[in-house]
Amino acid sequence: MSHAYERVVRPLLFAFDPETAHELAITTLRAASHVDLALRLLKTFRPAEKPRSLFGVSFPSPIGLAAGFDKNGVALPAWAALGFGFVEIGTVTAQPQPGNTKPRIFRLPGQSTLINSLGFNNDGADAVVRRLQRLRARGKWPAVPVGINIGKSRATPVEEAAQDYLDCFRKLHPFADYIALNISSPNTPGLRSLQDRQLLESLLHELQRRNSQPRKPLLIKIAPDLSAAQLDQIIAACEQNGVAGIIATNTTTDHSGIPAAHDREGGVSGAALRAKATEIVRAIAAKTSIPVIACGGIVDAASAREKLDAGAQLLQVYTGYVYRGPALLRDIATQL
Secondary structure, X not given: OOOHHHHXXXXXXXXXXXXXXXXXXXXXXXXXXXXXXXXXXXXHHOOOOOOEEEOOEEEOOOEEEOOOOOOOOOOHHHHHHHOOOEEEEEEEOOOOEOOOOOOOEEEEHXXXXXXXXXXXXXXXXXXXXXXXXXXXXOOXXXXXXXXXXXXXXXXXXXXXXXXXXXXHHHHHHHHOOEEEEEOOOOOOOOHHHHHOHHHXXXXXXXXXXXXXXXXXXXXXXXXXXXXXXHHHHHHHHHHHOXXXXXXXXXXXXXXXXXXXXHOOOOEEEXXXXXXXXXXXXXXXXXXXXXXXXXXXXXXXXXXXXXXXXXXXXXXXXXXXXXXXXXXXXXXXXXXX
16 A cells, blocks of 8 residues: 555656645645544554664654654654654744745656755744644644754854754753754755854753753754764764764765756755765764764665664655655565
8 A cells, every 4th residue: 555655646746846746745744633534544554663762762663754844843643643753843943934945846756866955944933832832732742752953044144053043942842852953954054064063062062051851862963065074073072062863964965966957956865865875874883872863865675774784773764755655664664
């Protein structure tokens, strides 16, 4: 039944432009999240559970939904019903923002790849908090961990970024099983400079100082386009400031694998990112005991196994799910 997505649902969605298709999928899953019969139907796609525990959080499966798919946390019950072992919402910014100019998502179906220049379009922290409060009050909170990915608003100067992150962190802290700092999207000017050790240490120090009652695991999401020296500095900053995990990686600015006729501005994800993301996962695992959550280029069971063999302890999917749907989770689960 899970392969019905590739035979029927994907062709229908791909008849629309990518962002319209995405909005249609999210709207459908949002509606399903409020209907018990629909949730029971979605559960028929769920693969067998493969429990794991990491940084004090219990995951029914190591396969999670990456940030960016459900930016505003509108369909949490549906994602849990589909069999994701955890869901990371966001990126959420302190203030609502529309993101970059459309069109800003492009498909390369022959390569199972996407290019996006979205730019943290989201409803803002206050609106997301209200939505999560309602979900919890209605008894619909999912029985899987929820990570919340936060980032800098486009209008906020880099030197004032810490206040943006602190604002989001304070508001969203009560709802998160872990909080991930997006310091690596290529679509917000200046954001990747927060990966520089001095800026990163300052940001992590401020957040950990406010991280209490109860203390939540703090993760960072890094770029795949880092030199060995840059990665060493990031790892040192993480070890010094008690970071619980590193998500590797965000999208890449390397378009060398994209045919010129199909190239567009933005970050590349999917199969074209696979090798670069795996290299970063392997490098981190070789240098530190900080857990690695692999994200990037996981489009089938083989690419998932590759990430685990490289040292990842959890996996996150996005682009692979766009192309494969529920069959991707089932295929990966059989390899675990």
